[in-house]
Each structure stands twice: as structure tokens, then as C-alpha cells.
Amino acid sequence: xxxxxxxxxxxxxxxxxxxxxxxxxxxxxxxxxxxxxxxxxxxxxxxxxxxxxxxxxxxxxxxxxxxxxxxxxxxxxxxxxxxxxxxxxxxxxxxxxxxxxxxxxxxxxxxxxxxxxxxxxxxxxxxxxxxxxxxxxxxxxxxxxxxxxxxxxxxxxxxxxxxxxxxxxxxxxxxxxxxxxxxxxxxxxxxxxxxxxxxxxxxxxxxxxxxxxxxxxxxxxxxxxxxxxxxxxxxxxxxxxxxxxxxxxxxxxxxxxxxxxxxxxxxxxxxxxxxxxxxxxxxxxxxxxxxxxxxxxxxxxxxxxxxxxxxxxxxxxxxxxxxxxxxxxxxxxxxxxxxxxxxxxxxxxxxxxxxxxxxxxxxxxxxxxxxxxxxxxxxxxxxxxxxxxxxxxxxxxxxxxxxxxxxxxxxxxxxxxx
Amino acid sequence: xxxxxxxxxxxxxxxxxxxxxxxxxxxxxxxxxxxxxxxxxxxxxxxxxxxxxxxxxxxxxxxxxxxxxxxxxxxxxxxxxxxxxxxxxxxxxxxxxxxxxxxxxxxxxxxxxxxxxxxxxxxxxxxxxxxxxxxxxxxxxxxxxxxxxxxxxxxxxxxxxxxxxxxxxxxxxxxxxxxxxxxxxxxxxxxxxxxxxxxxxxxxxxxxxxxxxxxxxxxxxxxxxxxxxxxxxxxxxxxxxxxxxxxxxxxxxxxxxxxxxxxxxxxxxxxxxxxxxxxxxxxxxxxxxxxxxxxxxxxxxxxxxxxxxxxxxxxxxxxxxxxxxxxxxxxxxxxxxxxxxxxxxxxxxxxxxxxxxxxxxxxxxxxxxxxxxxxxxxxxxxxxxxxxxxxxxxxxxxxxxxxxxxxxxxxxxxxxxx
Numbered sequence: 043x044x045x046x047x048x049x050x051x052x053x054x055x056x057x058x059x060x061x062x063x064x065x066x067x068x069x070x071x072x073x074x075x076x077x078x079x080x081x082x083x084x085x086x087x088x089x090x091x092x093x094x095x096x097x098x099x100x101x102x103x104x105x106x107x108x109x110x111x112x113x114x115x116x117x118x119x120x121x122x123x124x125x126x127x128x129x130x131x132x133x134x135x136x137x138x139x140x141x142x143x144x145x146x147x148x149x150x151x152x153x154x155x156x157x158x159x160x161x162x163x164x165x166x167x168x169x170x171x172x173x174x175x176x177x178x179x180x181x182x183x184x185x186x187x188x189x190x191x192x193x194x195x196x197x198x199x200x201x202x203x204x205x206x207x208x209x210x211x212x213x214x215x216x217x218x219x220x221x222x223x224x225x226x227x228x229x230x231x232x233x234x235x236x237x238x239x240x241x242x243x244x245x246x247x248x249x250x251x252x253x254x255x256x257x258x259x260x261x262x263x264x265x266x267x268x269x270x271x272x273x274x275x276x277x278x279x280x281x282x283x284x285x286x287x288x289x290x291x292x293x294x295x296x297x298x299x300x301x302x303x304x305x306x307x308x309x310x311x312x313x314x315x316x317x318x319x320x321x322x323x324x325x326x327x328x329x330x331x332x333x334x335x336x337x338x339x340x341x342x343x344x345x346x347x348x349x350x351x352x353x354x355x356x357x358x359x360x361x362x363x364x365x366x367x368x369x370x371x372x373x374x375x376x377x378x379x380x381x382x383x384x385x386x387x388x389x390x391x392x393x394x395x396x397x398x399x400x401x402x403x404x405x406x407x408x409x410x411x412x413x414x415x416x417x418x419x420x421x422x423x424x425x426x427x428x429x430x431x432x433x434x435x436x437x438x439x440x441x442x443x444x445x446x447x448x449x450x451x452x453x454x455x456x457x458x459x460x
Numbered sequence: 461x462x463x464x465x466x467x468x469x470x471x472x473x474x475x476x477x478x479x480x481x482x483x484x485x486x487x488x489x490x491x492x493x494x495x496x497x498x499x500x501x502x503x504x505x506x507x508x509x510x511x512x513x514x515x516x517x518x519x520x521x522x523x524x525x526x527x528x529x530x531x532x533x534x535x536x537x538x539x540x541x542x543x544x545x546x547x548x549x550x551x552x553x554x555x556x557x558x559x560x561x562x563x564x565x566x567x568x569x570x571x572x573x574x575x576x577x578x579x580x581x582x583x584x585x586x587x588x589x590x591x592x593x594x595x596x597x598x599x600x601x602x603x604x605x606x607x608x609x610x611x612x613x614x615x616x617x618x619x620x621x622x623x624x625x626x627x628x629x630x631x632x633x634x635x636x637x638x639x640x641x642x643x644x645x646x647x648x649x650x651x652x653x654x655x656x657x658x659x660x661x662x663x664x665x666x667x668x669x670x671x672x673x674x675x676x677x678x679x680x681x682x683x684x685x686x687x688x689x690x691x692x693x694x695x696x697x698x699x700x701x702x703x704x705x706x707x708x709x710x711x712x713x714x715x716x717x718x719x720x721x722x723x724x725x726x727x728x729x730x731x732x733x734x735x736x737x738x739x740x741x742x743x744x745x746x747x748x749x750x751x752x753x754x755x756x757x758x759x760x761x762x763x764x765x766x767x768x769x770x771x772x773x774x775x776x777x778x779x780x781x782x783x784x785x786x787x788x789x790x791x792x793x794x795x796x797x798x799x800x801x802x803x804x805x806x807x808x809x810x811x812x813x814x815x816x817x818x819x820x821x822x823x824x825x826x827x828x829x830x831x832x833x834x835x836x837x838x839x840x841x842x843x844x845x846x847x848x849x850x851x852x853x854x855x856x857x858x859x860x861x862x863x864x865x866x867x868x869x870x871x872x873x874x875x876x877x878x
Contacts, residue, residue: 048539055547056753057560057735059742062537069539073532091534093750099530108526112517114491115725116509119480121466121487129473142475147565147727148751154598161599162611179747180572181579182599190746193580302750307533309565309727309751317475324477328608329597332511332720333566333727335474 045069045081063423064416073098076437076444078421089436089448090421092389095278095303096349097439103306106345107338115338118145119330124337128344133314135285135347137294142320145312145335145343149274149301150178152311155329156297157182157235159315160268163322166232170222170262173202174427176244177237177272177299186237189244189427201225203258205245212251219258223265233267235297240287241276243433246426247384247391255291268319269293274301274311275389279350279438282360282387290386306349308342309333355438359387365442366390366434369449377456379407384431388440391425392432403428407459414455420448463487463499481841482834491516494855494862496839507854507866508839510807513696513721514767515857521724524763525756533756536563537748542755546762551732553703553765555712560738563730563753563761567692567719568596570729573747574715575600575653577733578686581740584650588640588680591620592845594662595655595690595717604655607662607845619643621676623663630669637676641683651685653715658705659694661851664844665802665809673709686737687711692719692729693807697768697856700778700805708804724767726760727751773856777805783860784808784852787867795874797825802849806858809843810850821846825877832873838866 048069052060068086072079075097078086088098096103110124118125129143146152161167169186171177176189185197196202201222206215223233236258242248259269276287277300288295297319301311312334323329333339350356363386370383370392381393381400394411396402408430415422425433432452436444466487470478486504490497493515496506506516514521528542536543547561564570579585587604589595594607603615614620619640624633641651654676660666677687694705695718706713715737719729730752741747751757768774781804788801788810799811799818812829814820826848833840843851850870854862 043541045539048541048544051544051548052539055544055551055560056536056562057738057742059739060536060562061746061748062539067539070532070534073534078532078534093535094533098532101530104526104529107529108522111522111525111725112519114488114496114516115512116488116491116496116516117511118474118478121463121470121480121485123461123466126466126469126473130469133473142473144474144478148569148749150749151566151568151598158599158602158611179749180569180598180600181576184576184745192746193576193741193744307529307751307754307756309754309757320475321477323611324475326611327602328479328610330479331566331568331597333725336725336727338725339727 064413068416076440085419087420087444087447089434089440090423091437092275092280092435093302093307094437095306096346096353096355097437100306100349102349103342103345106341107308110338110341115336117332118335122337124340124344125335128340131344131347136298136314139294140298140314140316142317143312143314144320145310145339146331147309147333148311149299150180150183151331152274152299152301152313153178153183153272154180156270156299156313158327159297159313159319159323160235160270162326163319164234164266164268166234166266167199168226168231168233168267169200170219170233170236170267171200171202172205172238172242172245174205174245175237175239177239199231205242205248206250206254208249208251210251212254215251215254216257216261219261223261233262233265235268235270236262237270237272239272239275240290241281241385241389243275243389244425246431247389249384256293259293268296270297270299271295272299274299278303279356280359280387280389282356282363285356304346305339305342306346308339310339310343350438353439359438362440362442362445363387363390366445369445373449373453376453379404379456388436388438390434392434393426394430394432403430405429408432410459411452411455414458415451418451418454420451482831486834494858503837505838505862505865507852507858508841509855510693510698510853511720511725512855513724514764514771514773515855518724518767520767521760521763524759525726528756528759533754535750536753540755542758542762543753546758549762549765554716554732557712558716558732558734560735561730561732562738563728563757564749565727565751566729567717568598568601569749570692570717570719570731571596571601571690572598573731574688574717576745577715577731577737577741578653578688580744581737582652582684582686584652584684585617586644586649586651586685587618588637588651588654588685589618589620590623590656590660590663592623592663593655593657595657617649623660623666624668624672626667626669628669630672633669633672634675634679637679641679651680651683653686653688654680655688655690657690657693658708659699659803659807661693661807662843664849665807667802674711677711686714688715688717689713690717692717696721697774698777698805698807700774700781703774722764723757723760724764726757728757728761768856771857777856780858780860780863781805781808784863787863791867791871794871797822797874806854806856808852810852811844812848812850821848823847826850828877829870829873832876833869836869836872838869
């Protein structure tokens, strides 16, 4: 079936507003490791998709899924060993203080639950977020969203702070948190939580000044609020520096939200939290998630965690990430439009600027580069408030040779666009 | 591993507040068709779980899941035939007016999305709900919940109406909808939607007076609001009278929410809606659901739909439901504590009353009956505002012989409790 026919059927069924990548969309039919194939048999290096975290269609994950689906799949209202085995293995990767988990179906459900817990347990309503953030698609979570316009608008209980860049004054940046809290106090409100995506993915992956996160969290806690770390993007070893993005900083979150990579494609999310928050919320709310923590999802989550550990994917992210970063720096010496790479491990951002000036964002060039890379068989996307940051976020078994293929394609693409 | 050990691990990992069935919880390890097995090898007739809609571990569903998981699993930002094939088959079971779909991961996500669409597209904020309802577990949806206490309390934009019983005056019942709209108008608000679970499951399955739903919907529409039909409980042929619960009434919904049974255990939900609502919302909001509509979920949803049709499970629900109802009526003649059965098809409620009076709810007896049934190898639960309604809601391939087994166990249980 032609792409035109597929597109026509899609528009009739989902509406023309359903987001698609590329002006000429791609029809993919097969995935394996870090590669995907389109319906014409063309192969692409996937340097973008973090959902298939341990690689497309990893046999260990597919086997665990199929095996448990053939045995039993029910809600957690019955006793089951799968959730215990998986939950214990998962929480073992966090600090001792956050030892309990509530499993859900998506990052959005995790953000919802963490925020409901924070508000119910602190008795406070305010939320502090960064000024270009995204934490999910429910109404309340959309009310926290500063990156995209939402029909609900920003919730009046929300205060936004500017995300500092590496060379910004940390004192000024932290002062914005104090100002947010003071602004809440003016209307008799206190913070329930500060919400940080610990790699600041939507924000364009700035390297925040040292001590910034820690001081922002400390101020929030002094005012009675909690620290919610959103690990939907950086989690499960992607930064190469630790299993979780928040481990880059010296502050243990009260609540952690998990999503996308957790089930390597299977709808799985969760909140890892302090026991008193899980219990405090349960005492106040009848919360039950029908699919959350079902044995099939737990078998899949556990298999993903096992692959991350057995295949040493965190170490791979560090090594290949370093290699990629060197290559990107070298390309920056050749192409005056490329700025210094941002991010960590296998989550890298490359800002594009107007020729040689190093500060005027070049979104059109970035878009052309994304399309040029696709023509050269590499899938990639872009992010940041000016849409000028190439977003490199491949499945985790991405090798140094894969990085070289990406770098060569980028070099060629930039040559062709110069 | 003993149940005590499992329970201890569970409390440490999930907290003691995570909901469990039974005072002595059940450790299930295997499921097939309408039967499940515990860790001691004991078999139970499952007369409660609607999540495994087409039967536990249906081979056609497991095969579709495993097959697609081994090929490709990505987000809907690429073209894919699976979502088109499934979505077209799914929407074909609805009235022509509601021809578009947005797939999500759970009933909660469906309620969230439908409500966001209703508010964004009408420009109104008010919501009318029944006085003992449950539509999901996010903050905004918890704010609509009148059946359970939530820390958020009822949202000030919500008005509740009493659900009428079959013998209530329909004029009075409809007048409550008018009063809800008038109460909104007093604060300058209009209804965005009226939300009906079309079998009124949490409400205890009352048979509402003829014309009630239609008139309530008409009044809401006159005031500028939409009709959201929640099909998470009655959907996919369960009532035996149609594929969807709202087809029991002469009013086509503007938005339909789908959840639990859709993936027969796989986390899948959706909103089926009028095209202008899908498009109107897309124009106002950057909505994207990472896992929603992925090819694996679509393969599973499609397989479930195929089994419902091939195995004529809707017809089965009607026939076995009628048989069950006759048996329950006969039991009511023998046991003075049993009231008239409610519900339709394979979703039946049996109210228990104090000996012979037919009106004083008997929750303790109902609880004892649920436990007595378990001892006799039949899984069942209870519902309703007084917890006095036995809830019979088995997987759909429930046979007349299975119904007879349930009836015999109920008879014995009531004899033993008399």
C-alpha cells in the first residue's frame, strides 16, 4: 500500500492533527537492535527512539512478554510474585530512602500520581516548574506545561523558573526559586513540589550550573514542598553516569516518575517514592490502576532491567556517548554552524547557529539537517525552545561504529547544505 | 513461597494500602478461558474479571501480541498499517457520526482526553455526573468521582445528579439535570459534558427509566454540552444487547471512552469521537501519547475484536446472561435475602437485603457470600453504594454450564449462611 493511501486512511481515522515525523512521513515495518526498515526494504540507523530502550524487538524482552501473556494477566488485587521480583529489582537501583513503587501505564500517569501524592501529603498546592518543560498529557499535567501552548493554559497554582545555562550565574538562578515561593506566599499558597526533568530534555539539555538543582530543591523543601524527579527521558542508564538522571546531582528525590524506556515499548510507568508518601496517599485516596503492575508488564519491565545490566548498557552509553561527543566537537571545528554538544551519554543535543556567530539559533538549518540525515539513512529529531537542537537519543545498544555512521552522515549533510 | 511471605514483601514494596481482594488474599498463577489456578493447584471459576475480556490468555491474542512485538513497536509518529486496520475495524462498530479515534493506554487516559476535548471544543467548563460514579484515577477525573472520597474533593465545576432506579419518576430525575445546569448558570458556567457509564456499574447497575438518558443528554446539549459515554465497563459486547452500552439508549454520544476490556489485559484505551472534536482539539493542543496506538497494542486490540466476532461472544453474553438471570430469579424465590437481579448480559448485579424485607441493604451478608463463593471455587465481588450488590462480570466465553456452577455455589453458600 502506498504512503499516500496510508496517509489518506490515517487522516480519515485519526485526523490530520495527529503528529507525524517528516514532511514525507516514513512507513516503518521492522525493527532490530538499533536499526529499522521501511516498507521499501530500506534500512535506517535509529538515532532517535528511546522507547525501544534496549533495542528494537529485543529477544529477551519479547520472550518474557509472550511467556507471561500465555500464563496469566490480571490486576494487582491478587498476590503475584512478578510484581515483587520486578519491583524489588527496580527499587534496588534507587537510594534507600525511596524504596516503594506504584506501577502505572505511562509517564503521564506517573506525573499525575506523583503530583496527587505530593499535594495530598504536603497539604500544599503550588508547583514549581522550569520555563520550557513538558511532563505529560493529562489536564493537570498540561497545566504545568510551559513548552507547548495548551488550551487549559498554565494552572494558576504553577510558578515557572528559568533554566540556567552552564555559564549563567547560579545565585541569580536559585533566586528565581525563592521568588517563585514568595509569589505563592503572596496568595497564601505553599509549594507542594518542584518538578525537574533531570536532564532538562525539552529545555534543550542545558548543563545547569553546579549546585543549582540541590539549592533549588533545598529552598523548596524549606517551604514545605517535595522534589519530584522526572526520569521519563534520562532514566535507565541513558546518561551513562548512573541509572537515573537525578543521580547526577547531590539530592535524593522524594518522588521519581518513570515512563517511556521502562518497558522498552510496552506501556509501563511508575512512581518510586518514600514509603510515607505512598502510605499517606493510600490513606487519603482510593487509588487503583487496573493495568498498573500486571504480571505481563512486570515480566517485561524486569526483562528490560536485566538486559540493561547484562549487556552493560549504562557503561556502553558512557563510552559511546564520549566517543560521539568527541566526534561532534570535531565536526564543530569543521562546520561553523555547529555549537558545542550538550547532554550526557546517549542523550546528546547539538545546537545549530547562524553561520559562525555561535548564538543565533538556526531552526531552518536544523530541520534541513534532520531531513538530510533521513535521506542518508539516519533517524534523528530536534528539540529546544528554538527548535535548533539536534536530538540524538538512540536505543541503548548503539555502538561506536553506529556513532561513526551518524557522524559521517551529519558531516555529509552539512556539506550538502553549506 | 507462602502467601504470608508474599504479603510481607508486598507490603514492604507497595505499601499496605495497595488494594487486595479477600481478607486472605489469593495467589493466582495461571489462567485459561474462564478459569484461574492458585499456587496450590486449586482451580476457580472466574465470574468477576472483565479485563481478560475474551478469556484468560486467549491463544489468538497472545499470538498477535508476540508476533507484532517481534517485528516492530514504535510510536504513531511513523506510518503504520496496524493502527489503520484496527482503528477502522473498531470505529465500524460505532454509529457513523463518531468515526475517529485517539488511542491511549488506559480508561483513565481516555476519560482525561475526552474531558479535555469536551472543554476545549465547547469552551465550557461544567461537568454533570451521577451521584455514585467513578471514571478513573487522575486528579481531574478524581475530581468527578462521587463514589469514593478523594483528597482533591469534588471539583467546583462539577454538578451531581441522582441516578434514578427503574421505578423512579423519570420527570423528577430529568429535572435534576435541568437543576444542575441552572446551578452552573448561577455562577456563569455552562456544561462542557454529561458523563454516563452506560451500564451505571459503580452505581450498582440500576435499570434507569426509559427515555431518561436521552432526555438528560438532550438537556445538556441544549445548554451547549456534549455527551461522553464511558464504555470502560459495559463495552465490547458485554451487555449482549449491542457492542456498546450506549446502544441501549436512543442517543449517539459525542465522545466515547474505552478502557479495560479493549486489550483483554494489555494496557489499551481510546476515545472514539466526532471528527470535528478530534480536529478541534488537535488545533488547540499539542497532544501526543507515546504508547497510544503503537503497533503491538493495535495488533492486540484487533485480535480481541476478532475473537469477540468469531466466537460470537456478544450473542453468548445475551444467551448466558438470560440463563443466569432466570437462575438468579429462581434462587430469589428460595432465598428471601436475594433481591431482583440487575444488569444485562454478562454484567449482572444481585442485591442482598435483610431477611425478607427487600429494602434494607445487607453488606455483611454480601461480603460473607463473596468469601463463601471463593471457598466453593468461584471468584466474584460486590459493588453499589451500600456494598450490597454481588457483581457478576466474568470473561465473555462464560457458558451456561459455568453459570450453573455459579448458581449452585451461590445456593450452597446462602444455605450455609442462613
